[in-house]
Amino acid sequence: MKQMSNLYNEQILIGKILNIERKSRNIRLQDLTTSGKTIQYISEIENGNKKIYEPTISKLFSLIGIDFNYNQTTLDEVYVLFEEMIHVYLNQDLKKRKEYMVKLTNNSAWEFSYAYPLIQLTKFMATVLDEIDFFYDDINAKCEELFTIFNNHEKSIYLLMKAIYEFYHLGKFESAKDNLKKSIQYSPEAAITGFTYNQLGNLITLDYHLSMALEYQKKGIEILKKYGYYRRSIQLELMVGNILAELRRFDEMKQQYLKTYDFAITYNNDDIKRKSLYNLAYYSMYGRRYEDAITYANQVIKMNYYLTECYYILAWVYMEMGDNVNFEKYYHYLEKTNKHDDYIIDHYEKCLKAKLNNKDKTYYKTLVDLYKKLNKKGYAFDQVMALEYIIEYCDQHELINEGYMYQKELLKILQKNH
Numbered sequence: 001m002k003q004m005s006n007l008y009n010e011q012i013l014i015g016k017i018l019n020i021e022r023k024s025r026n027i028r029l030q031d032l033t034t035s036g037k038t039i040q041y042i043s044e045i046e047n048g049n050k051k052i053y054e055p056t057i058s059k060l061f062s063l064i065g066i067d068f069n070y071n072q073t074t075l076d077e078v079y080v081l082f083e084e085m086i087h088v089y090l091n092q093d094l095k096k097r098k099e100y101m102v103k104l105t106n107n108s109a110w111e112f113s114y115a116y117p118l119i120q121l122t123k124f125m126a127t128v129l130d131e132i133d134f135f136y137d138d139i140n141a142k143c144e145e146l147f148t149i150f151n152n153h154e155k156s157i158y159l160l161m162k163a164i165y166e167f168y169h170l171g172k173f174e175s176a177k178d179n180l181k182k183s184i185q186y187s188p189e190a191a192i193t194g195f196t197y198n199q200l201g202n203l204i205t206l207d208y209h210l211s212m213a214l215e216y217q218k219k220g221i222e223i224l225k226k227y228g229y230y231r232r233s234i235q236l237e238l239m240v241g242n243i244l245a246e247l248r249r250f251d252e253m254k255q256q257y258l259k260t261y262d263f264a265i266t267y268n269n270d271d272i273k274r275k276s277l278y279n280l281a282y283y284s285m286y287g288r289r290y291e292d293a294i295t296y297a298n299q300v301i302k303m304n305y306y307l308t309e310c311y312y313i314l315a316w317v318y319m320e321m322g323d324n325v326n327f328e329k330y331y332h333y334l335e336k337t338n339k340h341d342d343y344i345i346d347h348y349e350k351c352l353k354a355k356l357n358n359k360d361k362t363y364y365k366t367l368v369d370l371y372k373k374l375n376k377k378g379y380a381f382d383q384v385m386a387l388e389y390i391i392e393y394c395d396q397h398e399l400i401n402e403g404y405m406y407q408k409e410l411l412k413i414l415q416k417n418h
Contacts, residue, residue, distance in 0.1 A: 011048050014057060019046040022064050025235065026202065030342070034271060034305075035059040039339070063271060065235055177203055194223035198236050205243060208380035208413055214243045231267050234260060238272055238279070245283035246381050253283060254292065274305045281313050286385055290317045308337045312345055315352050331356055343373065344382060351389075364393050371406075380413055387413075 022032070029039045037045075037056065044050035045060070180200040184193055197220030204213040217239050224233040237260040244253040257280040264272035281296035294317060297310040311334035318326040331352050338349055347370035354363035371386040387410040394403030 011050075011052055014052055015046045015048040015050075018057075018060060018064075022046075025064055026239075027064050028342075030306075031271065031275070032060055032063050035063060065232060191223065191227040191229065194220045194227070194229065194233075196220075197223065198239070201236075201239065201243075205239070205246075208246075208384075210243050210247050214240065214247070217243065230263075231269065234263050234267060234269055234272050237263060238275055241276070241279060242283075245279070245286070246384075248287065250283070250287040250289060253287075254280060274300060274303055277303075278306045278309065281310065285313045285317050288320070290321055293317045308334060308339070308342075308345060311337060312348055312352075316348065319352060319355055327352075328356065344370065347373075360393075360397070364390070364397075367393065384410065384413055 022029075029042055032042050033039060035042070035056065037060075041050065042060065045052060045057075177200065180196055180203070184196055184200070197216045201213045201216035201220060204210075204216065217236050221233045221236045221240070224230075224236065237256070241253055241256040241260055244250075244256055257276045261273055261276040264270070264276060277296045278300045281293050281300060284290070284292035284296065293313055297313045297317075300306050301310050311330050315327055315330035315334050318324075318330060331349075334349055334352070338345060347366055350366045351363050354360070354366060367386055367390045371383060371390060374383045374386060387406055390406050391403055391410065393399075394406065
């Protein structure tokens with residue numbers, strides 16, 4: 001293989017692709033520990049700090065729903081093209097740039113191998129030239145030119161989706177959504193458009209436009225099933241359950257998760273099987289359907305997965321129910337198993353500890369601190385959940401001004417759904 005710069009060697013590139021693809025599917029690092037690797041090990045792979053081995057990488061990619069075909073010959077070609085393109089970009093030779101884009105996108109190493117390097121290359125050039133604004137403009141221009149270059153081929157739509165996802169990471173939500181809609185218009189019934197609807201639904205969910213997101217996910221499922229992508233559609237079925245929960249349509253949510261669970265059994269998808277039951281337990285806790293939360297959390301515990309999360313659910317449910325014996329039992333289980341890799345659970349563990357020790361002010365301050373962190377990161381549903389607990393506390397302790405302030409914050413988020 002041609003020797004590449006440290007910035008673009010195989011180890012770093014594959015790690016970056018794994019990170020991007022995992023996050024685009026809303027999959028946590030912990031969800032990949034079923035590969036037999038620890039969170040720290042997987043994180044080091046994503047950061048390019050761990051030597052990669054084909055069986056491990058194949059397993060990790062399969063867990064996020066991507067078939068990994070490690071073809072070293074074609075991969076070598078990608079790297080050679082990639083290295084050559086760096087010089088083309090730095091020399092700002094636009095004609096050659098388009099030639100290399102065509103070459104790279106015609107390479108068949110992976111279904112996604114051509115997309116991420118192109119976007120990263122633009123970012124690299126912007127960094128070298130100290131023109132980050134150029135990066136925004138160039139990605140936007142790329143969205144416009146891709147269809148012309150590839151004559152609306154499905155590969156161009158896939159690459160466009162990668163560029164759009166980069167918009168999202170830059171906080172350019174409207175640009176991301178506008179370009180996703182445009183890609184759907186170019187090829188409304190193609191198989192790849194099913195995944196486009198999924199991406200659009202994910203973006204809009206994070207921005208808390210839930211009813212619209214629900215329609216996009218359902219349309220994505222319809223198209224994927226039309227082309228026989230039943231296994232890939234299961235992930236979207238799970239997302240539909242999540243959105244129904246956030247819409248507080250809890251009866252439909254339960255039916256959807258149980259349907260997804262049955263699909264997962266049919267198609268032998270253990271990961272979705274566990275997630276269906278875990279999500280059902282988690283959102284049942286949020287909807288104060290405590291018996292369901294207890295039932296499904298215990299089923300997941302029997303599978304020996306999501307132990308920390310399930311102990312948190314059970315501790316919180318029993319605290320709300322006033323069952324102090326079980327509350328203390330599951331709080332101590334949570335305390336023993338929490339590895340502190342999820343700051344949300346860490347904060348809720350502190351809340352539970354404060355309740356256990358009758359420190360109401362600490363409980364309140366911890367919730368407010370969690371809300372402020374979530375607000376910076378833009379996680380709308382988690383913000384709503386934290387705000388509802390804060391408002392409930394304010395009502396109970398007659399904190400009128402604080403309660404009014406947080407009610408307004410909650411209303412601002414919820415209004416986006418209408």
